[in-house]
Every structure is written in structure tokens, then in C-alpha cells.
Amino acid sequence: MKTDVLIIGGGIVGLSTAHQLLKLNNNITVTILEKENGVAKHQTGNNSGVIHSGIYYKPGSLKAQNCLRGYDMLIDFCKAENIKYELCGKVVVAIKPEEIAGLEALYQRGIQNGLSGLRFLNKDEIKQYEPNCTGIKGVFVPQTGIVDYKQIAVKLAENINNNPNGTIVLNSKINAIVGNEHGAVVHTDDQRYEANLVINCAGLYCDKVAAMAGEKLNMKIIPFRGEYYSIKPEKAHLVKNLIYPVPDPNFPFLGVHFTRRISGEIEAGPNAVFAFQREGYKKTDFKWSEFWESISFAGFRKVASKYWKTGLGEYHRSYFKPAFVKALQQLVPAIQEDDLVPAGAGVRAQACDKDGGLIDDFYIQESTSFIHVLNAPSPAATSSLSIGLEVAERAMKKLN
Ligand SMILES: Cc1cc2nc3c(=O)[nH]c(=O)nc-3n(C[C@H](O)[C@H](O)[C@H](O)COP(=O)(O)OP(=O)(O)OC[C@H]3O[C@@H](n4cnc5c(N)ncnc54)[C@H](O)[C@@H]3O)c2cc1C
Incomplete structure (x- = not known):
């Protein structure tokens, strides 16, 4: 089978990339290959469902840029497609005096990233938002929201399948890729796909897929x-919305927190x-x-x-x-x-x-016929439509 662009991975990043490509150019064909029997079976379908505000990310980083742009794009998409979401806000709380400097730095970062309405909270004010939460100082982040990313992925997939130039093939695990001067040939167990450009959005296996394509990786x-x-x-009444601790700046994860899901359930x-x-x-x-x-x-x-x-x-x-x-x-x-x-x-x-650094920022690597999305952790679900647009624009440059 021949296609202009072949995307590996039917998670929210692969789906958003296909969505943006089909919007940018209605003359190209785009095919997604997904190894599972449905979309969003891995990171996209098993995440916390938080629409991140952008407060955490280094100003100017790909995470900050794409989270802020992706936030608006995601909300527009939810409105256009009638997908339920809620901007309920969250509180980040310091529980020990030594966490206050980190909380204040987080607030400043939010300001640098252009967030408005951030508010410091004292002990009593924390209780106005979360009556059962004990902290010595807090920050209220009004932009934070909740959504079901699986629903977004399923809607994106529906739109791609309804586009005459878009195709999603499920149960199709890539096991070999051979680059050539016109693009690449991608093999699954029973099919062979010829593409001018291959985009790797394979999430937990993106490094393996890049290695299959012959990339040298660090x-x-x-x-x-x-x-x-x-x-x-x-006991669900103990938490109203979202309660987060002050994150450890040396670690890319946010620490255990409480989240109200869009379904109403409270998760820890x-x-x-x-x-x-x-x-x-x-x-x-x-x-x-x-x-x-x-x-x-x-x-x-x-x-x-x-x-x-x-x-x-x-x-x-x-x-x-x-x-x-x-x-x-x-x-x-x-x-x-x-x-x-x-x-x-x-x-x-x-x-x-290789040097023992957990890569903090999103990371995309390109070669002649390939674009590899090699680091798309949180907030990549919030940022997905923006990452998709960035990758789609790079793809259009390559195709031209
Ligand atoms: C516990 C957890 C909580 C999170 N919370 C949030 C949050 O609240 N907000 C937020 O913005 N982000 C959150 N994230 C991050 C977010 O979920 C991910 O960054 C995002 O879903 C990544 O999407 P993806 O498409 O890159 O990956 P995935 O969703 O993992 O999709 C990759 C796809 O590639 C397919 N694939 C892999 N190898 C092959 C192959 N050889 N052939 C064919 N297909 C293949 C897989 O089957 C999979 O479907 C969280 C992540 C986790 C795990």
C-alpha cells in the first residue's frame, strides 16, 4: 500500500499529528498504523486527565510553548466536538516551611509563562478551596482543568477515518523499516507500506522504532x-478538585496528588x-x-x-x-x-x-525521510494538538 505520510502510533500525539496534517493539506494521504485493536490503549488512555496550565515548565521550552498553545487548542477542540471538560482550577500546597521557596518559584514561573489570576493562599484561604487540605501556604491555579483524553483520541480517530485522505489501521505492529531515496518501506507481519515520510509517535516504543529506521540515538x-x-x-467529599504538593525540581514527576476525574471519581x-x-x-x-x-x-x-x-x-x-x-x-x-x-x-x-539525565523537555529528531517524537511525557496530552501542528508543519516542509 502507498501513502504520502505514514504515522506509527495511535496515541494522542500520532492522532493529533494526522489531524493537523489533514487540516494543513487536503491533497496528501495520511495513514496511521497502531499495534493495538483500538486507539489510546497506552499512555493516552491511562493518564490523570488533567488539562495542565503550563505553570511548571521552563519559560521558552518546548513544554511551555506547546502546553500554553495546546491548552487553547484543546479547549477549542472540546467545544467544537462537544467533549465534556471543566476548568476547575487546582491548589498546590507547601506542607513544610522548606517547601515555601519552591512554591514561590513555581508562582513566578507561572507569571513568566503568562498565566493570569494565580493567587497565593494562606492556611485559611487554602481551606476555602479545599476544606480538608492542610498546608502552610498555597497557590491557586485557575486555568487547570479536567477532561477524558480517551474521548478526545476517539473523536480525533473518528474525524481522521471520515476524511477521504485519512486511514487508521489497527492491529498493525511495525516490525521493520527500510529507508530509501524516496522515503521508506514499513513492514508489519502481513503488510508492506510505502511512504514518502514516516512519523514515529510510538510512545513507550519510540526509541525502538527509531532504531529500526536506522537512527543513531543518544x-x-x-x-x-x-x-x-x-x-x-x-469519602469523595474530602477532595473538591485537584490538590498537588510542591514538586521536587530535580525530578520530572509531580508527586502523588488528588485529582477529580471528569467522571466525578476522586483519584489519588x-x-x-x-x-x-x-x-x-x-x-x-x-x-x-x-x-x-x-x-x-x-x-x-x-x-x-x-x-x-x-x-x-x-x-x-x-x-x-x-x-x-x-x-x-x-x-x-x-x-x-x-x-x-x-x-x-x-x-x-x-x-x-546517555549521561544519566532524565530529559525534561519534549524532544523531536529528524532525518531525511523521518520525524521521530522521542520524548513526549506529561503535559503531552494537554499539548497534543500543538505538538501535532509543530510536527505537521515540519512534515510539510519535508514533503515540499
Ligand atoms: C500515569 C500518567 C499520567 C499522566 N497524566 C497526564 C495528565 O494529566 N495530563 C497530560 O497532559 N499528560 C499526562 N500524561 C502524559 C500523556 O498521557 C502522554 O504524554 C501522552 O498520552 C503521550 O501520547 P503518545 O501518543 O505519545 O503515546 P501513547 O498514548 O503511548 O501512544 C503510542 C502508541 O504507539 C503504539 N505503538 C507502539 N509501538 C508500536 C509499533 N511497533 N507499531 C505500531 N504501533 C505502535 C502504541 O500501541 C500506542 O498506542 C500522563 C501519563 C501517564 C502515563
């Missing part, structure tokens, strides 16, 4: 599982534990080849030696519920172990470089 994907608990309905989590399998959603999931690949990567070993203490804390909270509950009680003391039931997990694709 990074590897390290999977970090994030486990959730759900608060029993009779996710933590961030190194997973022994890329799509390892359960604690017992283990794939020797993938585990070995991670631990034999020099960059990962450097990460492990730098963050071993944080990592051990994450394992402790993962395997020992009272420790998880203790972390949550720092934000909402009334929460008890019996109030929480396990509620699944997601696995983050976090790129790690």
Missing part, C-alpha cells in the same frame, strides 16, 4: 509506572516506579529482555545512582499501602487506608540520555 525510553488509588464514594496518585516492562501495568509484570535493556543502559545506571533514595521511596509507597496513604495524609490528613481502593496504573515513556 537516549533510551525508561518506563515509569504510575499507580492510582480511587477514593470510595462515601500516580507515584513513579521504574517498571520492569514497557507496558507493565501490574507490579508483577516482568519482561526480561526489556528489563535487561534498561539496566544495561549506562544512562539508566547513572539515573539510578543519582535518584536511588527517591526511587526506594517510590517502591516503598508502591508495595506498602500505609506508606502511600501517609504521603497523601500530608495533604489531606483525614484520608484513611480503608478509604482507598486500587484503581489501575499508567506507564510513562520517559527519555533518559
Whole structure:
């Protein structure tokens, strides 16, 4: 089969890229190949459902630019497609005096990123937003919202399939890619696709797909599982909206927090534990080849030696519920172990470089016939339509 552009991966980044390409040019054909029997089966369908405001990201970074632009694009898309969302705002709270400097730095970052309406909160003001939350100082972020990203992905897929130039092929796992002077040939078990340009949006497997295409990489994907608990309905009143701790600036994850889902359920989590399998959603999931690949990567070993203490804390909270509950009680003391039931997990694709750095920013690498999205962790769901536009514009330049 022939197509102008072939996209690998039917997560929100691949779908948004196809959506933007088809909007930019109605003369090109775009095909998405997805290995699962539906779209959004991995990161996109197992995330926290938060529409991030952009407060966390370094001004000028790809994360800041795409989160801010993507935020507006996402809300416009939800309005146009009648997808339920809510801009409920969130509170970030310092629980110890030594966290106040970090909270103030976060506020300043929000201002630098152009957020309006941010507000410092004292102890009593925190309670006006979250009556059961104990903190010594807080920031209210009015822009933060909630949505179901799976619904967005399904709508994008519907629109792509309804476009005469768009095709999504499910149950199609790429297992070989051969570049040539006109583009590339991509193989699945039973099909062969010829494309002028291939865009890799394979999430947890993006480095493997890039390696198949012959790219030299300075990074590897390290999977970090994030486990959730759900608060029993009779205790859901303990949390109104979203309550976050002050994040550790050395770590790309935000710390366990409370989130109201768009379905009304209150979730606690996710933590961030190194997973022994890329799509390892359960604690017992283990794939020797993938585990070995991670631990034999020099960059990962450097990460492990730098963050071993944080990592051990994450394992402790993962395997020992009272420790998880203790972390949550720092934000909402009334929460008890019996109030929480396990509620699944997601696995983050976090790129790690050879020098042991967890790559913080989004990262896209190009070669003649390929564009590889190699680091698209949170807030990539919020930013997806903007990342999609950025990749689609790069693709159009290459095709011309
Ligand atoms: C626990 C967790 C919480 C998060 N919370 C938030 C949040 O609240 N807000 C936010 O903005 N972001 C959040 N994120 C981040 C966000 O979900 C991801 O950044 C985003 O979904 C990435 O989308 P993607 O399309 O790159 O990856 P994915 O959704 O993982 O899609 C990649 C697709 O590629 C397919 N694929 C892989 N290999 C192949 C192959 N060989 N052949 C064919 N197909 C292949 C996979 O099956 C998959 O469907 C969270 C992530 C996690 C894990």
C-alpha cells in the first residue's frame, strides 16, 4: 500500500499529528498504523486527565510553548466536538516551611509563562478551596482543568477515518523499516507500506522504532509506572478538585496528588516506579529482555545512582499501602487506608540520555525521510494538538 505520510502510533500525539496534517493539506494521504485493536490503549488512555496550565515548565521550552498553545487548542477542540471538560482550577500546597521557596518559584514561573489570576493562599484561604487540605501556604491555579483524553483520541480517530485522505489501521505492529531515496518501506507481519515520510509517535516504543529506521540515538525510553488509588464514594467529599504538593525540581514527576476525574471519581496518585516492562501495568509484570535493556543502559545506571533514595521511596509507597496513604495524609490528613481502593496504573515513556539525565523537555529528531517524537511525557496530552501542528508543519516542509 502507498501513502504520502505514514504515522506509527495511535496515541494522542500520532492522532493529533494526522489531524493537523489533514487540516494543513487536503491533497496528501495520511495513514496511521497502531499495534493495538483500538486507539489510546497506552499512555493516552491511562493518564490523570488533567488539562495542565503550563505553570511548571521552563519559560521558552518546548513544554511551555506547546502546553500554553495546546491548552487553547484543546479547549477549542472540546467545544467544537462537544467533549465534556471543566476548568476547575487546582491548589498546590507547601506542607513544610522548606517547601515555601519552591512554591514561590513555581508562582513566578507561572507569571513568566503568562498565566493570569494565580493567587497565593494562606492556611485559611487554602481551606476555602479545599476544606480538608492542610498546608502552610498555597497557590491557586485557575486555568487547570479536567477532561477524558480517551474521548478526545476517539473523536480525533473518528474525524481522521471520515476524511477521504485519512486511514487508521489497527492491529498493525511495525516490525521493520527500510529507508530509501524516496522515503521508506514499513513492514508489519502481513503488510508492506510505502511512504514518502514516516512519523514515529510510538510512545513507550519510540526509541525502538527509531532504531529500526536506522537512527543513531543518544537516549533510551525508561518506563515509569504510575499507580492510582480511587477514593470510595462515601469519602469523595474530602477532595473538591485537584490538590498537588510542591514538586521536587530535580525530578520530572509531580508527586502523588488528588485529582477529580471528569467522571466525578476522586483519584489519588500516580507515584513513579521504574517498571520492569514497557507496558507493565501490574507490579508483577516482568519482561526480561526489556528489563535487561534498561539496566544495561549506562544512562539508566547513572539515573539510578543519582535518584536511588527517591526511587526506594517510590517502591516503598508502591508495595506498602500505609506508606502511600501517609504521603497523601500530608495533604489531606483525614484520608484513611480503608478509604482507598486500587484503581489501575499508567506507564510513562520517559527519555533518559546517555549521561544519566532524565530529559525534561519534549524532544523531536529528524532525518531525511523521518520525524521521530522521542520524548513526549506529561503535559503531552494537554499539548497534543500543538505538538501535532509543530510536527505537521515540519512534515510539510519535508514533503515540499
Ligand atoms: C500515569 C500518567 C499520567 C499522566 N497524566 C497526564 C495528565 O494529566 N495530563 C497530560 O497532559 N499528560 C499526562 N500524561 C502524559 C500523556 O498521557 C502522554 O504524554 C501522552 O498520552 C503521550 O501520547 P503518545 O501518543 O505519545 O503515546 P501513547 O498514548 O503511548 O501512544 C503510542 C502508541 O504507539 C503504539 N505503538 C507502539 N509501538 C508500536 C509499533 N511497533 N507499531 C505500531 N504501533 C505502535 C502504541 O500501541 C500506542 O498506542 C500522563 C501519563 C501517564 C502515563
